[in-house]
Amino acid sequence: MFKTLDDLNPEQRVLVRLDLNSPVEDDEVQDNRRFDRHAETVRELADAGHRVVLMAHQGRPGGDDFVSLEQHAAILAKHVDHDVQFVADTYGDEAIDAIESLSAGEVLLLENTRMCDEELPEEDPEVKADTEFVQTLAPYFDAYINDAYSAAHRSHASLVGFALELPAYAGRVMQTEYEANSSIATREFDGQVTMVVGGTKATDVINVMNNLGDKVDQFLLGGIAGELFLRAAGHEVGFDLDGMDFFDDQWEANRDTIESLLDERGDQIKLAVDLAYEDDNDERAEIAVSDIDEKDRAYLDVGSETVETYDPIIRDSEAVFVKGALGLFEDERFSVGTVGVLRAISETDCFSVVGGGDTSRAIEMYGMDEADFGHVSIAGGAYIRALTGAPLAGVEVLK
Numbered sequence: 001m002f003k004t005l006d007d008l009n010p011e012q013r014v015l016v017r018l019d020l021n022s023p024v025e026d027d028e029v030q031d032n033r034r035f036d037r038h039a040e041t042v043r044e045l046a047d048a049g050h051r052v053v054l055m056a057h058q059g060r061p062g063g064d065d066f067v068s069l070e071q072h073a074a075i076l077a078k079h080v081d082h083d084v085q086f087v088a089d090t091y092g093d094e095a096i097d098a099i100e101s102l103s104a105g106e107v108l109l110l111e112n113t114r115m116c117d118e119e120l121p122e123e124d125p126e127v128k129a130d131t132e133f134v135q136t137l138a139p140y141f142d143a144y145i146n147d148a149y150s151a152a153h154r155s156h157a158s159l160v161g162f163a164l165e166l167p168a169y170a171g172r173v174m175q176t177e178y179e180a181n182s183s184i185a186t187r188e189f190d191g192q193v194t195m196v197v198g199g200t201k202a203t204d205v206i207n208v209m210n211n212l213g214d215k216v217d218q219f220l221l222g223g224i225a226g227e228l229f230l231r232a233a234g235h236e237v238g239f240d241l242d243g244m245d246f247f248d249d250q251w252e253a254n255r256d257t258i259e260s261l262l263d264e265r266g267d268q269i270k271l272a273v274d275l276a277y278e279d280d281n282d283e284r285a286e287i288a289v290s291d292i293d294e295k296d297r298a299y300l301d302v303g304s305e306t307v308e309t310y311d312p313i314i315r316d317s318e319a320v321f322v323k324g325a326l327g328l329f330e331d332e333r334f335s336v337g338t339v340g341v342l343r344a345i346s347e348t349d350c351f352s353v354v355g356g357g358d359t360s361r362a363i364e365m366y367g368m369d370e371a372d373f374g375h376v377s378i379a380g381g382a383y384i385r386a387l388t389g390a391p392l393a394g395v396e397v398l399k
């Protein structure tokens with residue numbers, strides 16, 4: 001497959017790509033599980049006495065979250081429990097000086113790779129390997145390590161270019177994410193395979209359903225995709241506030257796929273039997289889907305009876321994959337669906353993967369233990385791709 005840190009020679013000068021892309025609120029970078037996960041790889045390399053130079057990106061040019069990585073260095077240092085130096089340069093003289101003055105066991109983070117013009121355009125690895133960015137930095141290193149699984153669907157210079165110029169290895173995060181997230185496409189399970197599908201990115205998850213073919217036995221639906229399927233089944237759901245066309249647009253974009261999925265695999269697709277909404281007293285109220293006769297309100301969660309029908313399906317499964325929340329779980333009133341399925345998964349010993357940055361946040365928010373899940377992914381777009389068995393550019397160049 002690919003080489004890992006177990007194959008690395010001692011005392012190397014290593015260039016390591018992490019994915020520390022994080023939410024930024026009021027110019028403050030928010031700590032999150034990406035730091036914690038990557039800290040393991042960084043600590044292992046520093047403890048082994050390598051000279052460790054880190055690359056990562058934050059946001060996209062033009063966005064409010066397109067900021068320097070200075071704060072990331074401080075947050076990472078806390079998680080690694082080791083000093084992380086920072087230099088506000090990617091491959092200029094300042095960066096090279098800092099790289100050259102590193103001693104064994106020291107760690108240095110370079111500036112946001114997306115501040116470098118050659119990083120972003122999606123191009124073939126050979127083109128990226130030929131950039132000044134890669135050609136300038138590569139000679140200062142003995143090895144390249146990619147730990148940024150969650151960015152590996154991008155063919156950017158720091159993700160694909162160095163792997164063609166230096167001996168390339170997968171970091172610990174890359175290794176575990178790859179193995180768990182590809183398993184739906186690559187592994188044979190003895191029993192029932194179930195996928196929980198929700199969230200707001202309806203087109204993405206509907207494509208996953210469409211591409212997975214016979215790999216999944218049961219789909220349990222909620223969120224926006226769930227409402228679109230209910231609409232296809234003839235129910236008056238998918239309410240848009242005045243002046244908005246969100247549901248109508250999603251419906252137009254996905255209608256053909258939804259109808260053919262229902263046609264071909266309708267018995268494998270479980271839809272909500274009741275839904276929850278906010279009543280006039282700002283409280284959670286529920287209604288049976290069969291009683292909905294007008295499209296006049298927004299639904300923010302699946303109902304309790306739906307959770308009761310989904311629960312035994314999860315408990316009977318050999319493997320459960322989650323992509324997207326079943327409701328607006330950030331508001332406790334509408335967390336019943338998401339927490340209900342996650343709790344069922346955590347109480348069984350099935351193989352499980354929970355993906356999506358937002359959805360996996362529900363685990364800690366509602367006091368569940370990550371250790372009760374097979375794998376909690378820190379990837380968004382890369383997880384979606386892995387679920388369909390599509391190759392990831394950053395992984396292919398490691399192979």
Ligand SMILES: Nc1ncnc2c1ncn2[C@@H]1O[C@H](COP(=O)(O)OP(=O)(O)OP(=O)(O)O)[C@@H](O)[C@H]1O
Pocket residue numbers: 198199200201222223224299300301323324325326327328329330355356357358359360379380381
């Ligand atoms: N019925 C609903 N109405 C409004 N929001 C919903 C509803 N159902 C789910 N959500 C929202 O969906 C979000 C999670 O799904 P989403 O697809 O956006 O992200 P994800 O898959 O968790 O992560 P990533 O952003 O990393 O891909 C949650 O934040 C939740 O509030």
Ligand SMILES: O=C(O)[C@H](O)COP(=O)(O)O
Pocket residue numbers: 019021059060150151154379380381
């Ligand atoms: O946060 C992510 O999902 C990855 O870092 C990819 O970021 P991007 O969507 O801006 O390329």
